[in-house]
Amino acid sequence: MLDTKVTKLELKDPSLLETRAYINGAWVEGEATFPVHNPATGDLIANVTDIDIEGTRQTIDVAYAAKKEWAAQTGKERGAILRKWFDLMVENADDLATILTAEMGKPWAEARGEILYGASFIEWFAEEAKRIYGDVIPGHQRDKRIVVLKQPVGVVGSITPWNFPNAMIARKVGPALAVGCTFVARPATLTPLSALAMAVLGERAGIPAGVLNVIPGTDSSGVGNELCTNDKVAKITFTGSTRVGQILMRQAAGTIKKMSLELGGNAPFIVFDDADVDAAVDGAMIAKFRNNGQTCVCANRIYVQAGVYDEFAAKLAEKTKDLNVGNGFGDGITTGPLINDAAVAKVEEHISDAVSKGATVTMGGKRSDLGGTFFEPTVLTGVTRDMVVAKDETFGPVAPLFKFEEEDDVVAMANDSEFGLASYFYSRDLARVWRVAEALESGMVGVNTGLISTEVAPFGGVKQSGLGREGSKYGTEDFLEMKYLCMGEIQ
Numbered sequence: 001m002l003d004t005k006v007t008k009l010e011l012k013d014p015s016l017l018e019t020r021a022y023i024n025g026a027w028v029e030g031e032a033t034f035p036v037h038n039p040a041t042g043d044l045i046a047n048v049t050d051i052d053i054e055g056t057r058q059t060i061d062v063a064y065a066a067k068k069e070w071a072a073q074t075g076k077e078r079g080a081i082l083r084k085w086f087d088l089m090v091e092n093a094d095d096l097a098t099i100l101t102a103e104m105g106k107p108w109a110e111a112r113g114e115i116l117y118g119a120s121f122i123e124w125f126a127e128e129a130k131r132i133y134g135d136v137i138p139g140h141q142r143d144k145r146i147v148v149l150k151q152p153v154g155v156v157g158s159i160t161p162w163n164f165p166n167a168m169i170a171r172k173v174g175p176a177l178a179v180g181c182t183f184v185a186r187p188a189t190l191t192p193l194s195a196l197a198m199a200v201l202g203e204r205a206g207i208p209a210g211v212l213n214v215i216p217g218t219d220s221s222g223v224g225n226e227l228c229t230n231d232k233v234a235k236i237t238f239t240g241s242t243r244v245g246q247i248l249m250r251q252a253a254g255t256i257k258k259m260s261l262e263l264g265g266n267a268p269f270i271v272f273d274d275a276d277v278d279a280a281v282d283g284a285m286i287a288k289f290r291n292n293g294q295t296c297v298c299a300n301r302i303y304v305q306a307g308v309y310d311e312f313a314a315k316l317a318e319k320t321k322d323l324n325v326g327n328g329f330g331d332g333i334t335t336g337p338l339i340n341d342a343a344v345a346k347v348e349e350h351i352s353d354a355v356s357k358g359a360t361v362t363m364g365g366k367r368s369d370l371g372g373t374f375f376e377p378t379v380l381t382g383v384t385r386d387m388v389v390a391k392d393e394t395f396g397p398v399a400p401l402f403k404f405e406e407e408d409d410v411v412a413m414a415n416d417s418e419f420g421l422a423s424y425f426y427s428r429d430l431a432r433v434w435r436v437a438e439a440l441e442s443g444m445v446g447v448n449t450g451l452i453s454t455e456v457a458p459f460g461g462v463k464q465s466g467l468g469r470e471g472s473k474y475g476t477e478d479f480l481e482m483k484y485l486c487m488g489e490i491q
C-alpha cells in the first residue's frame with residue numbers, strides 16, 4: 001500500500017472527529033467497534049462504535065418519544081435551529097472536508113465543495129420550515145368547511161452511501177427536521193465519520209435530544225431490516241444502488257412505509273452536430289469525472305453525432321491529461337482513489353469487455369502507477385451497444401464514446417435503459433432542445449451543462465432510478481402527511 005500520508009488528521013477542532021454513536025442527545029461508546037480507513041493510503045483513521053440491531057431498536061424508540069415535542073415547535077423555531085446548524089457547518093467546512101477526504105478519498109477542494117453543497121440543503125430547509133402550508137377548500141355543502149393540514153410523518157430511517165457521506169444525509173435530514181420529523185441516520189460503513197461530525201455540530205446548534213440520531217455500524221442488512229420493519233418508523237429514505245433499494249422496498253412493504261429512493265443511474269450524454277464542441281467537452285469532463293466518476297448522475301454513455309465525433313474524441317482525450325490523480329490531500333490533485341478494490345475490478349472489467357469487442361483506448365485504460373485503488377482517467381472510442389458499458393453503471397473514470405447518425409436513433413438508445421436518473425445533451429438548436437428534453441426518460445436533464453445538482457431543484461429519477469424528489473420547494477412533500485378536516489354544522 002502507499003506510504004502513509006494521513007494517519008492523524010490535522011483539525012482546527014479535533015472534537016469533530018467523533019467515533020461514538022449519537023443517540024438521544026448522548027455520545028454512546030459501544031463495546032464493538034469497526035475500523036475506518038483512508039482509501040488513498042490504507043491508513044487506519046479511527047475505530048468507530050458499531051451499533052447493532054438492538055441498538056437500532058432502542059434508537060428508534062427514543063426518536064419516537066421525541067417526535068411529539070419536536071413537531072409541536074413552530075416552523076420558525078425549527079428553522080432557527082437548522083439555520084444555526086448551517087452556520088456551524090460553513091464555519092467548520094475545512095475540518096469537515098478533511099474528515100471527508102480522509103474517509104472517502106475525494107480531493108480536499110471537492111470535499112469542501114460537498115460540505116457547502118450539503119449545508120445548502122440545511123439552509124434551504126431552514127427557510128422552508130416556515131412555509132409548510134395547508135389548504136382551505138370551499139365546502140361541498142352550505143354547512144361544511146374543509147381544511148387541509150400538512151403534518152410530519154414521524155420517525156424517518158435514513159440509509160446513505162459512501163460517495164457523498166455528508167451531502168446525501170443533509171439532503172434528507174434537512175427537510176425531515178424542518179417539517180417536524182425525527183431522524184435515525186445509518187451512514188455507510190466505509191464513511192461514518194462525516195455523519196458523526198454533522199451530529200457534533202447539530203448538537204451544538206441546539207437540535208433536541210432524540211430528534212437527530214446517528215448509528216454507525218457494519219450490519220447494514222440487519223439494521224436496514226430493523227428500520228424497514230419496525231412499525232415506529234414511518235418512512236425510509238435511501239440513497240444507493242437499485243439492488244438495495246429493491247430489498248428495502250420489499251422489507252418495508254410489511255408496514256406500508258413511505259419510501260424515498262435515490263437509486264442507480266446510467267446517464268446518457270449526447271453531443272449533436274450543432275453543439276459548441278468545446279463547451280460539450282468541458283461539460284463531459286464534469287459529468288464524467290466528478291468524484292472520480294463515482295456519482296449516480298455521472299455520464300455513463302457518451303453519444304457523439306458523426307459530424308463532430310472525431311473532434312470531440314480528440315479534444316476529450318486531450319482534456320483528460322489535465323486530470324491529476326493522487327492522494328486527495330495533495331496540492332493540485334483533481335482525482336482521488338476509487339473507494340475500494342471491488343470498484344477497481346468493475347472498471348477493469350468494463351474496459352476489458354469493451355476492448356475485447358472492438359473498442360479502442362485513447363487515454364488511460366489501466367491502474368495508476370501510484371498503486372492502490374488509483375486509476376487512470378480513461379477514454380474509449382468505437383464503443384457499441386453490445387458492450388457492458390452500454391448497460392451497466394461503471395461508477396468510475398471511464399468515458400465510453402458511441403457514434404450516432406440520427407436524432408431519433410440516439411434518443412432511442414439513450415432511453416434503452418431500466419434507469420432514468422439524469423441525462424445530458426449539447427445542442428444550439430432550440431427546437432431540438434425542446435424535442436430531445438421532452439423525449440428523454442429521466443428525472444433530470446442537463447441542457448448545455450454537465451453539472452445539474454443544486455438544492456433549489458427537485459433531484460430524483462424515474463424508472464428504476466428511484467421514487468420521490470429531494471431538494472427544492474418539493475423536497476418537504478415526502479416527509480409530510482396530508483389530512484383534511486370536514487367541519488359540519490357551520491350554520
Ligand SMILES: NC(=O)C1=CN([C@@H]2O[C@H](COP(=O)(O)OP(=O)(O)OC[C@H]3O[C@@H](n4cnc5c(N)ncnc54)[C@H](OP(=O)(O)O)[C@@H]3O)[C@@H](O)[C@H]2O)C=CC1
Nearest residue numbers: 160161162188189220221224240241244262263264265296
Ligand atoms: N440516486 C442517487 O442519488 C445515488 C445513487 N447511488 C448508487 O449507489 C451505488 C453506489 O453506492 P453504494 O454505497 O455501493 O450502494 P449500496 O446500495 O451498496 O449501499 C448504499 C447504502 O446501503 C447500505 N446497504 C447495503 N446493503 C444493504 C441492505 N441489504 N439493507 C440495508 N442497507 C444496505 C450500505 O451500507 P454499507 O455501506 O454498510 O454496506 C450503504 O449505506 C451506485 O449504484 C450508485 O448509482 C449512489 C449515490 C447517490
Ligand SMILES: O=C(O)[C@H](O)CS(=O)(=O)O
Nearest residue numbers: 163164294295296297453
Ligand atoms: O451521486 C450522488 O450521490 C449524488 O446524488 C450526486 S450529486 O447530488 O452531487 O449530483
